[in-house]
Amino acid sequence: MRKKELKRLKGIVYHLFVIALGFVMLYPILWMVASSFKPNAEIFGTASLIPKTIKLDNYVNGWKGVGGVPFVVFFRNSFFYVILATIGTVFSSAIVAYGFARNQFIGRRFWFVCMLLTMMLPYQVVMIPQFIIFFKLGWVNSFKPLIIPMYTGQPFFIFLMMQFIRGLPIELDESAKIDGCNRWQIFTRIIFPLITPALITSTIFQFYWKWDDFIGPLLFLNSPKLYTVSLALRMFSDPMTSTDWGAIFAMGTLSLLPILFVFLIFQKHLVAGISTAGIKG
Amino acid sequence: MATMPDLKYTFDHRKQRAKLWNQIAGYLFISPWLVGFFGFTLIPILASLYFSFTRYDLFSAPKFTGLSNFAQMLADPVFWKSMSVTFYYALVSVPLRLIFALIVAMLFHRKAKFLRFYQTVYYLPSVVGGSIAVAVMWRRLFMADGALNAALGFLGIHTTTSWIGNPRTAIWTLIILAVWQFGSSMLIFLAGLKQIPDSYYEAAEIDGANGRQKFFKITIPHLTSVILFNLVMQLINGFTVFTQAYVVSGGTGDPMNSTLVYALYVYKKAFEYNQMGYGSAMAWVMVVIIGLLTALIFKSSAFWVYYETKEESR
Numbered sequence: 267m268r269k270k271e272l273k274r275l276k277g278i279v280y281h282l283f284v285i286a287l288g289f290v291m292l293y294p295i296l297w298m299v300a301s302s303f304k305p306n307a308e309i310f311g312t313a314s315l316i317p318k319t320i321k322l323d324n325y326v327n328g329w330k331g332v333g334g335v336p337f338v339v340f341f342r343n344s345f346f347y348v349i350l351a352t353i354g355t356v357f358s359s360a361i362v363a364y365g366f367a368r369n370q371f372i373g374r375r376f377w378f379v380c381m382l383l384t385m386m387l388p389y390q391v392v393m394i395p396q397f398i399i400f401f402k403l404g405w406v407n408s409f410k411p412l413i414i415p416m417y418t419g420q421p422f423f424i425f426l427m428m429q430f431i432r433g434l435p436i437e438l439d440e441s442a443k444i445d446g447c448n449r450w451q452i453f454t455r456i457i458f459p460l461i462t463p464a465l466i467t468s469t470i471f472q473f474y475w476k477w478d479d480f481i482g483p484l485l486f487l488n489s490p491k492l493y494t495v496s497l498a499l500r501m502f503s504d505p506m507t508s509t510d511w512g513a514i515f516a517m518g519t520l521s522l523l524p525i526l527f528v529f530l531i532f533q534k535h536l537v538a539g540i541s542t543a544g545i546k547g
Numbered sequence: 548m549a550t551m552p553d554l555k556y557t558f559d560h561r562k563q564r565a566k567l568w569n570q571i572a573g574y575l576f577i578s579p580w581l582v583g584f585f586g587f588t589l590i591p592i593l594a595s596l597y598f599s600f601t602r603y604d605l606f607s608a609p610k611f612t613g614l615s616n617f618a619q620m621l622a623d624p625v626f627w628k629s630m631s632v633t634f635y636y637a638l639v640s641v642p643l644r645l646i647f648a649l650i651v652a653m654l655f656h657r658k659a660k661f662l663r664f665y666q667t668v669y670y671l672p673s674v675v676g677g678s679i680a681v682a683v684m685w686r687r688l689f690m691a692d693g694a695l696n697a698a699l700g701f702l703g704i705h706t707t708t709s710w711i712g713n714p715r716t717a718i719w720t721l722i723i724l725a726v727w728q729f730g731s732s733m734l735i736f737l738a739g740l741k742q743i744p745d746s747y748y749e750a751a752e753i754d755g756a757n758g759r760q761k762f763f764k765i766t767i768p769h770l771t772s773v774i775l776f777n778l779v780m781q782l783i784n785g786f787t788v789f790t791q792a793y794v795v796s797g798g799t800g801d802p803m804n805s806t807l808v809y810a811l812y813v814y815k816k817a818f819e820y821n822q823m824g825y826g827s828a829m830a831w832v833m834v835v836i837i838g839l840l841t842a843l844i845f846k847s848s849a850f851w852v853y854y855e856t857k858e859e860s861r
Binding site for chain 2: 277280281284288291292293294295297298310311312313314358361362364365366369370371372374377380381384386387388389390391392393394395396397398399401415417418419421424449453474475477478480481484485495496497499500502503504511514515517518519521522525526529533537540
């Protein structure tokens with residue numbers, strides 16, 4: 267009887283501890299969301315999460331935007347960039363992954379090692395020449411330098427999809443070949459549909475990374491009407507220009523909604539993807 | 548009779564053509580990546596290697612100056628400052644995050660109610676943590692009148708320190724931001740923990756092992772290969788951190804360059820001072836350091852990474 271009680275007590279302590287620590291984890295996010303409903307004077311000097319009165323003024327003010335551009339433009343730019351970049355990444359990576367995983371050709375290993383090596387390469391080493399190339403091509407201050415490279419496959423996702431393709435029985439390819447499929451048909455009709463889980467995982471991650479992408483837009487987009495949400499938030503919070511923190515938090519909260527939305531829908535895929543691929547933090 | 552060699556000939560011919568087609572098809576499938584590799588990676592890398600030996604401001608042609616960029620670096624106190632800031636940041640935040648992730652993973656490696664819900668809550672910071680919204684908010688959180696000081700005041704510790712404004716503490720706001728995003732490592736560790744057979748622990752218990760012994764003799768050895776992979780990948784990310792430092796410091800690396808991480812200094816040199824040559828040289832130094840560090844970790848892994856198959860063959 268006493269042992270049972272002790273066990274229950276231990277359980278309660280465990281849950282209280284996990285909940286308390288979880289609250290600390292979530293606190294910064296909750297604070298931002300709560301502050302987005304507070305008038306500016308009420309945001310600072312207090313750690314409280316409950317606004318005295320809930321006001322939507324911050325959302326109205328924030329939505330007016332910055333530098334004469336309404337915030338809706340930034341959202342439109344972000345969606346345009348992120349969706350096109352993600353589609354490009356997933357499709358091109360799948361094609362390349364099939365090429366590496368299911369085709370024998372001279373130099374295959376060599377190119378594969380080259381690809382793995384580029385995964386370790388810091389972006390800073392290609393950043394400057396890339397900028398110069400795109401500058402000379404006249405692509406700077408457009409979405410071209412951000413989107414077009416995504417259509418050449420991304421090593422991380424190629425690798426992820428290759429692992430998946432290798433797990434599929436080769437007999438599938440062979441029987442499709444006997445049935446008269448050529449390579450391209452084997453890819454589009456057999457392999458591509460079967461790697462759907464890897465495609466979904468890749469889509470989610472690329473959506474996240476591109477939505478949060480900052481250095482790309484910072485380098486290549488100059489005029490405010492092309493800014494993505496990340497860039498606009500940064501300009502908004504510039505200590506030189508404005509200090510309407512309520513509005514910044516309101517737009518910041520809105521900017522997290524697509525990410526949270528995707529997370530809540532695809533949570534299972536995400537957890538499976540991270541646990542199996544050991545994806546970066 | 549006369550048709551036979553002909554048939555054989557066409558057969559061989561077809562076989563050869565099929566072989567050739569094999570080659571072409573493989574290259575066709577990987578061609579998108581090849582284009583990207585040459586156009587957006589290899590040529591830029593070689594260009595950046597060349598620029599690192601030049602003085603180049605983007606508007607006039609690059610001028611070859613030999614090793615002068617590297618000599619300038621050795622004499623540049625800001626370069627050394629950014630180097631030490633980056634090492635400090637990476638070598639503190641990455642192990643801290645891994646340790647924290649392991650602790651939380653062990654907290655969740657049991658049978659209890661609401662575990663899935665808890666995991667989701669603990670993973671949320673990693674979902675939103677990379678966003679600019681959070682980085683902007685982070686700056687506000689640690690200011691003199693920010694929520695942290697208000698919360699401390701609530702606990703009876705009254706302070707008006709601006710954690711962002713103090714050169715001694717500013718880097719720690721970035722470290723905390725990095726450690727806070729421990730979610731992915733936590734999930735990876737959790738998956739690793741689930742693969743350790745319960746029988747190992749049971750056997751250890753029969754032999755009279757205590758909790759600490761079980762942790763260091765069973766749990767840790769089984770996770771070493773996972774730790775190795777995460778250590779390498781996260782250290783590379785840690786050394787190249789840019790966005791968070793840029794946003795939290797307002798694009799400056801202040802106060803007193805205490806948050807001027809290496810990638811931020813490269814960016815400032817190249818795109819604010821238009822010193823493309825110096826920036827490229829700095830980027831190459833970073834490549835060399837990351838390469839050496841990765842090699843060092845892999846070399847050392849022979850001593851601390853545990854491989855099950857090796858153990859069995861003994």
